[in-house]
Amino acid sequence: MLTVRELHKVYPGENRTVEAVREVSLEVADGELVCLVGPSGCGKTTLLKCLSGLLPPTGGSIAVNGKPVTGPPVELAMVFQEYGRSLFPWLTVWENVQLPLRQKKMAKTERERLGRLALSAVDLAGDHDAYPWQLSGGMQQRVAIARAVAYQPRVLLMDEPFAAVDAQTRADLEDLIRRVWRDLGVTILFVTHDIDEAVYLGERVIVLSSAPTVVQQEIPIDLPAERDQLHTRALPRFAELRAEVYEQIQKAKASATR
Ligand SMILES: Nc1ncnc2c1ncn2[C@@H]1O[C@H](COP(=O)(O)OP(=O)(O)OP(=O)(O)O)[C@@H](O)[C@H]1O
Numbered sequence: 578m579l580t581v582r583e584l585h586k587v588y589p590g591e592n593r594t595v596e597a598v599r600e601v602s603l604e605v606a607d608g609e610l611v612c613l614v615g616p617s618g619c620g621k622t623t624l625l626k627c628l629s630g631l632l633p634p635t636g637g638s639i640a641v642n643g644k645p646v647t648g649p650p651v652e653l654a655m656v657f658q659e660y661g662r663s664l665f666p667w668l669t670v671w672e673n674v675q676l677p678l679r680q681k682k683m684a685k686t687e688r689e690r691l692g693r694l695a696l697s698a699v700d701l702a703g704d705h706d707a708y709p710w711q712l713s714g715g716m717q718q719r720v721a722i723a724r725a726v727a728y729q730p731r732v733l734l735m736d737e738p739f740a741a742v743d744a745q746t747r748a749d750l751e752d753l754i755r756r757v758w759r760d761l762g763v764t765i766l767f768v769t770h771d772i773d774e775a776v777y778l779g780e781r782v783i784v785l786s787s788a789p790t791v792v793q794q795e796i797p798i799d800l801p802a803e804r805d806q807l808h809t810r811a812l813p814r815f816a817e818l819r820a821e822v823y824e825q826i827q828k829a830k831a832s833a834t835r
Pocket residue numbers: 588595596597615616617618619620621622623624788
């Protein structure tokens with residue numbers, strides 16, 4: 578579903594040229610949930626922006642569902658960390674969720690059906706008429722997730738979507754993502770700083786090296802498909818996988834400082 582081949586990205590500048598991504602190749606299969614981790618500043622956001630067609634690569638190629646990416650692909654939705662800036666404050670929850678569906682020129686009845694389904698999936702069925710600024714941070718992020726889900730993307734890119742919410746809300750949102758992923762069969766690429774989160778959520782974890790980035794290691798997550806915060810995190814295998822990812826990130830940091 579997602580194919581990245583030898584992606585290279587340089588930010589040119591008059592006084593500062595940054596080679597953010599040296600050479601990244603990766604694949605995400607249809608219906609897979611893959612987490613991407615790496616040291617701070619290693620180019621995770623740059624990679625997602627190239628995948629979503631928001632930023633042109635300097636070299637290499639990207640394809641979504643077999644089609645080369647030259648602009649934002651229609652089958653893709655993105656959820657950002659900064660929910661406060663991604664929702665329109667002058668639109669209600671309902672209108673925020675409806676907007677991309679209108680742009681897709683979807684019939685009104687279908688739009689409304691998908692909007693209702695998505696908002697009840699994130700437990701916001703009773704908040705249609707609220708404005709984003711009347712909601713808590715976790716609720717706003719759930720609106721952003723509902724908006725992305727209602728759009729029925731084949732691929733969901735998530736860039737540290739839970740970094741700005743409290744730990745309890747974060748755990749709830751993690752479970753929400755696993756549920757949405759399993760119910761809808763959507764392909765998810767999820768960027769996070771949090772090693773535990775990557776292991777808990779992913780079917781596979783890709784560890785990136787420090788900038789200029791390459792893929793340092795891919796770790797399959799062989800935990801049971803049914804996961805829950807209490808039991809999964811207490812499994813000995815969870816601790817082993819966590820240690821493996823941690824070790825790889827330490828290696829990535831060490832190679833950057835050498
Ligand atoms: N618009 C830009 N212009 C110039 N350089 C940039 C730009 N955006 C990012 N960079 C540089 O590219 C490198 C990778 O940045 P990026 O934001 O992709 O990393 P990241 O892994 O997402 O970081 P973090 O984990 O801290 O969120 C950094 O050195 C950054 O300074």
